[in-house]
Amino acid sequence: MGSKIPEARLGSGNRVAATDYENKPYGALFCASPSCSAQLSFVKRHDRKYATKTVEIAPCFRLKRNEEHSAKCKYNIGGQLNIIAKSSDSAVFSAIEKSKYEFRLHILLKALWEMSKPEIENKGKTWGSSGESDKKYSNKGKLTNYLKTLKQILQLRALCEDNKELKSLVTLNYRGKKVSWERFYFDHENLHNFVKHYKVGEYTMPLAISGHIHELRKPTNEKFPFHVVELNSPFVEPDKNGVIKKPIPQIILKNSSLLKYIDSSKEYIFFGRWKPRERKRSGRNENSKTQWVFENIEMYIDNKDHFIEC
Incomplete structure (x- = not known):
């Protein structure tokens, strides 16, 4: 539990980035924020598994057990x-x-x-x-x-x-x-529960969904002239019946100028009222006992107040 911190202070007073410390770990680590001297520990680079890909999570520092940041520290x-x-x-x-x-x-x-x-x-x-x-x-x-x-x-x-x-x-x-x-807040850890909490076909209350971008799709035709940001779906194990329910967050950009604020390699938090669509079931193929249930979760946006970069 705690903040993921990109930079720490060494006992010498010098600052060190987590990516540099990864290559050459040395000495005690302290919070680099002004007026804070809490001790930190190092978190190694690791992978996060999604439904169709694995994303590498960068190394960072975090608060050492039984330590506390100062009251005004941003962490x-x-x-x-x-x-x-x-x-x-x-x-x-x-x-x-x-x-x-x-x-x-x-x-x-x-x-x-x-x-x-x-x-x-x-x-x-x-x-x-x-x-x-x-x-x-x-x-x-x-x-x-x-x-x-x-x-x-x-x-x-x-x-x-x-x-x-x-x-x-x-x-x-x-x-x-x-x-x-x-x-209220959904990411790779709990997105599989989204449709359990919110009904298909109805707008949700204002909610936040976080994730890495899976793809940016261009408009398909005149009837649907919008770009679509699709987030990565979490990795979900099949249930006892061999069914995998795959939630797919999709953000439809009503204003194409928003594209300049979105980097497909980044992670974002999107906020607004979402609408889970009807689930689409795929048939089982001859070589697999698995059946997929696609749970599309959509939101239309036209201004950048709807999202921030992680």
């Missing part, structure tokens, strides 16, 4: 959440008790509907409908604060090795209903 997740809570509108994100925070997902929808034309309420169920009014409300009031706060929290997640720390610190609230972190 102190709890401390950073406290700073975010103090700077955010309390209607959006606030501390509910010591080291416990709540983020209100429905504020986004409320801000959308209050600040846009009535038809946006119908069109904007995927959050990101095109139209002049989108530009007008995107820099106003609670929506601006919401997106800023959300981005700060997702940037903290991008620093973390896994979901454990934010899971223990942050609860999501959607119209009075408590939502656990693992039902």
Whole structure:
């Protein structure tokens, strides 16, 4: 549990990148952030297995067991959440008790509907409908604060090795209903559970999905003139009946100018309201007992507020 840190400080005071330390490990390691002297350990380069490929995860440093980052250190997740809570509108994100925070997902929808034309309420169920009014409300009031706060929290997640720390610190609230972190944030560890939590054919509440890009597809025809970003599907073992359920996150770019912000070799967190499509079953072939169930999870976007790079 903790942050993945790209650079550390040696006892001599010199800084060292994890990629350099990998080649020549030496000496004790300390956090390189100002006013923080927490001891760190080294995490070796390793592989992450997806459904169709294996991605190499770069080496990093992390907090040594029984150590603590200083209160203002950017790698102190709890401390950073406290700073975010103090700077955010309390209607959006606030501390509910010591080291416990709540983020209100429905504020986004409320801000959308209050600040846009009535038809946006119908069109904007995927959050990101095109139209002049989108530009007008995107820099106003609670929506601006919401997106800023959300981005700060997702940037903290991008620093973390896994979901454990934010899971223990942050609860999501959607119209009075408590939502656990693992039902809000999906990646290679829990994406296989997405359709268990959210119904096929219905829009979800605002959710985040993280992943490496599997492919960038060009528009196929005039009826579908959009580029599609498809994320890697997690590796899933067959169930007892030999069925593999393969979730496939797809982000449809309504605005092709977004391509300049996306690098196919990078990992991203995408946020918005998703819609799981009908599952498509493939037949078993003669040489295999395995059957695939494809679970497409789609979101349309037209502005870069929907994603950040990990």
